[in-house]
Amino acid sequence: MARIHGTHARERGGFVGGLAGAVTPRAALLVLGVLALQLAFIASYVGAFHHPDPDRVPVAVAAPDTTRSALVEELEALPGEPLDVTVATADDQEARDAVEDRSVAGAVVTGPAGDRYTLLVAGGAGAALVDAVEGTFREVARQQDRPLTVEDVAPADEGDARGLTSFYLVVGWCVGGYLCAAIFAMSYGARPSNLARAVVRLTALALYAVAAGFGGAVIVGPVLDALPGGLLPLAALGALVVFAVGATTLALQGLLGVLGIGLAILLVVVLGNPSAGGAFPAPLLPPFWREIGPFLPPGAGTWSTRSIAYFDGAALTGPLVTLGVWALAGTALTLLAAALRRPGTVRVTAAAR
Numbered sequence: 001m002a003r004i005h006g007t008h009a010r011e012r013g014g015f016v017g018g019l020a021g022a023v024t025p026r027a028a029l030l031v032l033g034v035l036a037l038q039l040a041f042i043a044s045y046v047g048a049f050h051h052p053d054p055d056r057v058p059v060a061v062a063a064p065d066t067t068r069s070a071l072v073e074e075l076e077a078l079p080g081e082p083l084d085v086t087v088a089t090a091d092d093q094e095a096r097d098a099v100e101d102r103s104v105a106g107a108v109v110t111g112p113a114g115d116r117y118t119l120l121v122a123g124g125a126g127a128a129l130v131d132a133v134e135g136t137f138r139e140v141a142r143q144q145d146r147p148l149t150v151e152d153v154a155p156a157d158e159g160d161a162r163g164l165t166s167f168y169l170v171v172g173w174c175v176g177g178y179l180c181a182a183i184f185a186m187s188y189g190a191r192p193s194n195l196a197r198a199v200v201r202l203t204a205l206a207l208y209a210v211a212a213g214f215g216g217a218v219i220v221g222p223v224l225d226a227l228p229g230g231l232l233p234l235a236a237l238g239a240l241v242v243f244a245v246g247a248t249t250l251a252l253q254g255l256l257g258v259l260g261i262g263l264a265i266l267l268v269v270v271l272g273n274p275s276a277g278g279a280f281p282a283p284l285l286p287p288f289w290r291e292i293g294p295f296l297p298p299g300a301g302t303w304s305t306r307s308i309a310y311f312d313g314a315a316l317t318g319p320l321v322t323l324g325v326w327a328l329a330g331t332a333l334t335l336l337a338a339a340l341r342r343p344g345t346v347r348v349t350a351a352a353r
Contacts, residue, residue, distance in 0.1 A: 033262055041270045044289075048274035052284040053080070054132040060087035060107035062095035067114035075108075075140065082136050096120055099153050102307065102315040105283060106133040116147050122154035124310025127162035129281040154310045159226040166227065166309060167278025169220050170301035173238050174272070176212045177245030177297075178264045180205055181253065185261060190253040191341060198254070198338035202331060205246045213238025229309035237308060241301040244323045247330025248297075254337030272298035294319070297326055 063071050072085045087098045087107070095107035099120045107120040119137050121130045134150055141148035156163040184201050192198040217234035220227040227234070245268055252260030275285065275293030282290045282299075293299035300319035307316050 030258070033259070037262055037266060037270065040266065044270045045274050048285055048289045049280060051286075052128065052132075052280045054082035054136060054283055055287075055290075056081055056084035057106070057129070057133060057136075057283040058086045058104045059083050059133065060089070060095040060098045060104045061085050061110075062089050062092045062107060063110040063114060064112060065090055067110060071108075071110065071114070078136070078140070082132070096153060100311060100314065102311055105129055105281075106137070108137060116149070117141050118149045118151060120151050120153050122310065123152045123156040124154040124160075124163055124306055126164075126277065126281045126306075127156065128279065128284060132284055156310070157226065157228050159224060160309075163306070164278060165220055166305035167276060167298075167302050169216055169227065169234075169238070170241060170276065170298055170305055171273060171278070173212060173216055173241040173301065174245045174268050174298055177205075177209070177242040178249040178261070178268055180208050180242075181246045181249035181264070182261050184250070185253050185258060190257040190260065192254065192334075192338045194341070195335060195338045198250075198334050201250060202247065202334060205250065206243055209239045209242035209246065210235075212242045213240070227305075227309050229305075233308045233313070234305065237301070237304050240320070240323050240327065241297055244326035244330065245297050247327050247334060249330075251330040251333035251337065254334050254341075268297060272296040275299055276302045278302055295322055297323060 059075070061068060061072055061075065068088055068090065072088050075083045075085055087095060087104055089095060092109050095109055098104045099107050099122050102122075102125070105122070105125065109118040109120065110116065117137065117140075119134060121133055123130055130152070138148055157165075159165070181201075184204075188197075192201055214231075214235040216238045217231050221229075221231050221234065245264070248267070249261065249264040252263045254260070256263065271292060275282075275289035275296060276298035277285075277293055278298075282293055285293070294303065300322040304316055304319040304323070307314055307319075
């Protein structure tokens with residue numbers, strides 16, 4: 001009996017010892033990091049999408065002087081504050097222009113006597129946002145017993161179901177950016193061995209970004225006819241998105257090693273995608289996601305793609321500056337991390353060289 005117990009003890013010791021040998025403390029920490037990233041992914045997507053409600057959606061009102069103030073007050077006093085009248089005018093064309101240049105998500109134009117409503121929306125900005133604005137105004141018109149006509153001044157392309165092509169295109173560009181940078185880490189080490197190697201990686205990333213931007217624009221344009229807007233503008237935007245995400249990932253790898261890949265996924269996928277305004281544009285998202293979305297590459301890219309496709313490039317300056325900052329910061333930090341790296345920390349192996 002004692003012999004049997006001794007055998008079991010040795011087996012347990014052998015299993016524990018084998019496990020300890022197979023799973024290093026570093027690997028265990030990385031697994032825990034993956035678990036945290038996975039739970040953050042679930043929390044971020046469900047938190048952003050589980051209860052979309054219009055919250056102070058910017059709208060315009062065009063009505064005669066005699067009825068405009070009362071209508072504005074009525075719209076801003078709706079329960080839950082779904083609307084925010086940011087443009088109030090007597091000029092119908094001014095209200096239309098505000099929708100077409102993306103200053104507002106919709107505009108209501110009344111008749112001379114204020115006895116009928118025409119709602120101007122932009123389907124290219126996302127079907128979910130159009131549905132929310134239209135639903136709110138239909139309820140207002142029903143309560144006031146007034147007819148409501150809806151006019152889409154920037155409709156989504158026939159092949160662009162619910163205006164989601166822009167979002168999926170940008171997601172694809174972002175995925176390519178951080179995967180390209182991650183491949184460099186897997187093939188040659190997370191940190192470039194010197195400044196020259198960092199320049200090589202950035203150059204290779206730039207070439208990849210140009211190819212990825214052009215390829216994505218060709219697929220959604222000539223191949224699938226899913227998005228208008230011109231091949232070259234979309235391709236240039238795609239190259240900027242891919243390079244911005246890839247350079248950021250390279251910078252994080254240079255500073256943190258392989259952990260930088262996880263941080264890049266946190267920024268781009270876990271936080272960036274649900275806040276990008278794709279499935280639900282910003283006015284339908286909770287405050288946290290609404291605030292961070294425009295400052296992350298997926299949000300800036302999605303807004304820019306829709307502007308190019310449906311709004312003649314309106315309201316592009318801010319998002320392009322955002323993407324440019326990510327690209328420049330990623331490049332600078334990648335070069336700085338490589339320049340400051342001590343030669344003694346480089347492993348002299350074929351992979352590292």
